[in-house]
Amino acid sequence: MLFCCQPRQQRQERTRLALSTSSVALGHVFLRQLLSEVSAFTPPLRSSLDIVVAPDFSRTEIGFRPFQPWKQCRTSWACRYFAVLRTNVRQISVVPIHTHVASGQYILPRCLNALHVSSVASPRAPFLKRHGRVGFASSILAVAASQRVFSEHLLYSDRAAMASLRLPKDFLWGYATASYQIEGGAHEDGRGDSIWDVFCQQPGKIAGGSNGDVACDSYHRYKEDVALLKQLGAKAYRFSISWSRVIPQGGRNDPINEAGLRYYKDLVEELVANDIEPMVTLFHWDLPQALYDRYGGFLNKDEYVLDFVSYARLMFETLGEKVKFWITYNEPWCSAILGYSTGYFAPGHTSDRKISSVGDSSTEPWQVGHNILIAHGAAVKAYREEFKPTQSGMIGITLNGDWVEPWDPADSADVEACERKLEFSIGWFADPVYHGDYPASMRKQLGSRLPEFTAEEKALVLGSNDFYGMNHYTADFVRNCDRDTPSAENFNGNLEVFKTNKAGDSIGPETQSVWLRPYPSGFRRLMNWISDRYGRPIIYVTENGTSLKGENDLPVEQLLEDEFRAEYFRTYINALAEAYTIDKVDVRGKFDSCSCIWSYDRQQPQRQPQSSADRSAAQGYMAWSLMDNFEWSEGYETRFGVTFVDYKNGQRRMPKKSARVISEVFTSLTHGEAA
Structure with missing residues (x-):
């Protein structure tokens, strides 16, 4: 069933995955895409899901219960990684976790600009290709049931929100x-x-x-x-x-x-x-x-x-x-x-x-x-x-x-x-x-x-x-x-x-x-x-x-x-x-x-x-810092600089990639462009 209004205690056996968005508009877009993909699933996979949507569309919960093809997988629902959004479309993070999906609850943060999830490479990938279109919803389920995250995959971004990011020109x-x-x-x-x-x-x-x-x-x-x-x-x-x-x-x-x-x-x-x-x-x-x-x-x-x-x-x-x-x-x-x-x-x-x-x-x-x-x-x-x-x-x-x-x-x-x-x-x-x-x-x-x-x-x-x-x-x-x-x-x-x-x-x-x-x-x-x-x-x-x-x-x-x-x-x-x-x-x-x-x-x-x-x-x-330097109790074994300091060759300075990136980001943000 697609929409489940059962009391929470009756849904305890399901793995819960909740995704939050920062606006009604984002909630609508997310839900439309989710339902579109779920509708392409085969009946066995589709029937393993329930979806609960907040009245204001700010949050969507996806529940799924084990069914035979996934139960037979070697990892037995063990999940090691789950991708969560950190800030916006330009930033994607993969956070390792070590737990059992069936007893855990994973909730994406409130998303101002995007929702992300990771695509996977695992023994389940062929199964998903056979039993459901590998897209938004199936990627989420694959992550929850997989042993490892392979790469990041952008699902949706609010380009208008991204384009609005600014800092003062005299920042x-x-x-x-x-x-x-x-x-x-x-x-x-x-x-x-x-x-x-x-x-x-x-x-x-x-x-x-x-x-x-x-x-x-x-x-x-x-x-x-x-x-x-x-x-x-x-x-x-x-x-x-x-x-x-x-x-x-x-x-x-x-x-x-x-x-x-x-x-x-x-x-x-x-x-x-x-x-x-x-x-x-x-x-x-x-x-x-x-x-x-x-x-x-x-x-x-x-x-x-x-x-x-x-x-x-x-x-x-x-x-x-x-x-x-x-x-x-x-x-x-x-x-x-x-x-x-x-x-x-x-x-x-x-x-x-x-x-x-x-x-x-x-x-x-x-x-x-x-x-x-x-x-x-x-x-x-x-x-x-x-x-x-x-x-x-x-x-x-x-x-x-x-x-x-x-x-x-x-x-x-x-x-x-x-x-x-x-x-x-x-x-x-x-x-x-x-x-x-x-x-x-x-x-x-x-x-x-x-x-x-x-x-x-x-x-x-x-x-x-x-x-x-x-x-x-x-x-x-x-x-x-x-x-x-x-x-x-x-x-x-x-x-x-x-x-x-x-x-x-x-x-x-x-x-x-x-x-x-x-x-x-x-x-x-x-x-x-x-x-x-x-x-x-x-x-x-x-x-x-x-x-x-x-x-x-x-x-x-x-x-x-x-x-x-x-x-x-x-x-x-x-x-x-x-x-x-x-x-x-x-x-x-x-x-x-x-x-x-x-x-x-x-x-x-x-x-x-x-x-x-x-x-x-x-x-x-x-x-x-401007350059690598003496990092207190960590001495010279830890570097924080955007400029490499070659301590073995006369403290020669060489800017790193991060120095260029900082300049580019601030130039973009202070000149009215999307960062």
Whole structure:
């Protein structure tokens, strides 16, 4: 039967496959094509199906039960792969899952621009050719019953929706780097040690025992790097200042290193001369070692805040005439958690005495995060009062955050845990800036270990962002922990983080970095979450990129053809364009009583379509990274660059395919063409 209205419990024995579309029009088109193909099936195959259509045509469920020809197949309904749409017609993803189809439920995400499925090569292909036209519906069934996915196949696309994707013509796009990762020149012209120089000397901390002493040698090759930016068509370049290069001992009363200041002056002048907008980060993890030795660095609020503001003033005075975009801190979550909880980053504090002899993971991360927020607020106050009236720049903070989906979407505790995860990572820093205090979920779990803001501190921090700096790479599945009292070292919000969900579905394909798997729709959803929670701030995406599994082992010719990275940027940049062009901000939702592993509902009310002024105000995008570089604890074994750096042959630079793709995508999106 084609249409089945049986109660859900009577349909449990059927494998359920549900497909969602974003509009009535798409639903109509999908249903017409589906019925057209099903009508061509032989009666035995056709009778094994039931199709349930939502009243508004936004969702169609296909149910099918085993029948003899398929039961006899060697794989016995085992399914290893299922293709799901990530963003639109130009982006197709194949996500491996390991489960049993008959007991699973697979739901395509809400599709704004297309529906995709994979064609297959398996023992069933001849059977399908005999018993039904291999098309839309039969391809879906073949995937669900096959052992492997062979290739991607486009089924339907909404060309009108695709053609509507736009970014502003003056959209600021470019590339990002960080001082310790690219500069080198670690012991030249008076530069002092940072905590990373010392951390890298400790055995076992960095893959391959490497360090940033030479890195990409940008200290000597900055003109070549600016020329590379120009060649790639970049409109902006985000880089960071090495605090210990300009003030070797770091303190407010310590000598200034004029050679260090000259380097950054020359870099900024070279950028401006080439019509590239400089975006300067004051702190990207490389605290002067002298401040750590002198008073404990971040842990001494009174001393540290004064020293950071003094350093910030120096840079505003030196570069502010030509620099109009300032970022106080890059990813303070990493400084606090990786530096003072897990011990994986400098200075390596942790309660785990197998890793470090110093540190208290139950208290230090929260104190470090608090003190960084105070220093950020104080630096912003200084800029606004002393420099902004004449320099007319913008200042903000950059926060990292991964999107999250519930490990078990049918479990309300997992759904609630997703919100906590975002609050413990993003809300930890963004809530005080936009709302004046830490999230209630953090107060509840951490109690007195989470510092209180004084009235003066709250006034410093609240409203201290001219824009929201967003670093984003990946997504995770989140499962709630049942224990009432989490361990004192827990920093996630009493939950567990996975790359696969309860059904065994992966959030995305593997990369060289164990923490990173692409999930482009998560980028879009996170932008919407930020926009919703913080009153639609101006958003600059200050980092986004990927490593490539095994890239370091490839011959140069293959390494330069980095299609995986190119596809990552296509999908993520188009997700950005969708958030800007299409979204009426909230893309999360449920249908009926069905669970959906790719569509995530936090019970937000539906909103009416908004004007262009009411959209997520994305204004810029910096790809990570301009070039391969020193990747912190992963050393040089992981590459993120769109430019290959040949470390064995004088740091020679060679642009990869992904660099060309980024330029093409932004040219298309900002010139009124379909991306």
